[in-house]
Amino acid sequence: MKTVQHNIDLTSFIKDPYPTLAALRRDAPIAYVPELNAILMSKRNDIFICEKNISVFSSDQPDGLMTQLMGQNMMRKDGADHQRERHAIFPTVSPKTVANVWKAEFIRQTQDILDRLVGQSEIDVVNDFAMPVSAKALKSVTGLTNMGWREMDRVSQGMIDGCANYTGNKTVEAHCHDCTASIDRHISERMGQVDRDDFSSLLSIQHKAGFDLATISANIKLAISGGQNEPRDAIAGVIGTLLVLPDPQSTGLRGYPASSYASNGVDVVVQFLASGFQA
C-alpha cells in the first residue's frame, strides 16, 4: 500500500501546530510528511495500539534524536531493559514517596517562593512562580541540588528543543549539547558529595541500584526534559485558566461551584481543557 503524503508549512506549524494537527487527523491520520522526512501518526488510538507493538515500533532507536542527544534513557528501551530501570526508580516517584517525602518539601519551597513575591504589584505567573516551583521540586527529585533553578529550566528547554529539532538546525543542536554537558557537570559534582545518598532522589536510587554513570545520566536527563516543562506549564495553565474561567454553569462544569476552585483547581481545569479537546 502506498503511504499517503501530506505536506505541511513548517513556519506556521512551528508558530501554531494545532491547525496542522487537526488537518492531519482529518485528512491523513497516518502520513508521510516530506518537510520532516517522517511518517506521522496523529490519532491517539493509533498511537496507543502501535506503541505496544515493539517488534515494529521499537523504543530502541539508536539513531533517534533523543538517544543521540541525551543518551539511551529508559524510555528508549523495550521490555525487560525498560522494566528494570523503571522498577528501580519507582521508589523515587511513587505516590507514597511523593506523599511522605516530597510533598512537605514542595510546600516549603513553594511557600518560600510566595514569600519572596509578596509586595510585588505584578508578577509573571510562568517565570516568577511556575518556573521556580517546578525547577526547585525537580532539583530535589533528581538529586541535582547543586543546580540553580534557572539553569534547571534552561537545560530542560534546551533538550526539548534539541529532541524536536527534526529540521537539523545546528544552533539548536549545539545549544542542546551545551545543556546536556551542564547536567553531566552537575551530576559529576554531586557524585563526589558526601550527602549524595541521603535523599530518595533519582541520582541516589540509581547509584544504589548499581547503574553505570551513562544510564544514571540518561535517566536524569529524561526526568529533567519533561519533568520541568510539564509541571511548569501545568501549574501556570491551572492558574491562568482559573483566572479566566467564566461561570462554571456556562462552561458546563456542573458540580464545580466557583467556591471549590481553590481546592479542586486541577480537576476543574482538566475538565475544562478536556471539554475543549473533545470538540
Ligand code: HEM
Ligand atoms: C505534568 C507533569 C508531567 C507530564 C504531563 C508528563 C508526561 C509524560 C509522558 C507523556 C511520558 C511518556 C510516557 C510513555 O511514552 O509511555 C512521560 C515519561 C516519563 N516521565 Fe513524565 N511527565 C510529567 C512529569 C514528570 C516528572 C516531574 C518526572 C520526574 C521527576 C517525570 C519523569 C518521567 C520518566 C522517568 C518517564 C519515562 C517513564 C518510562 O519510560 O516508563 N515526568 N512523562
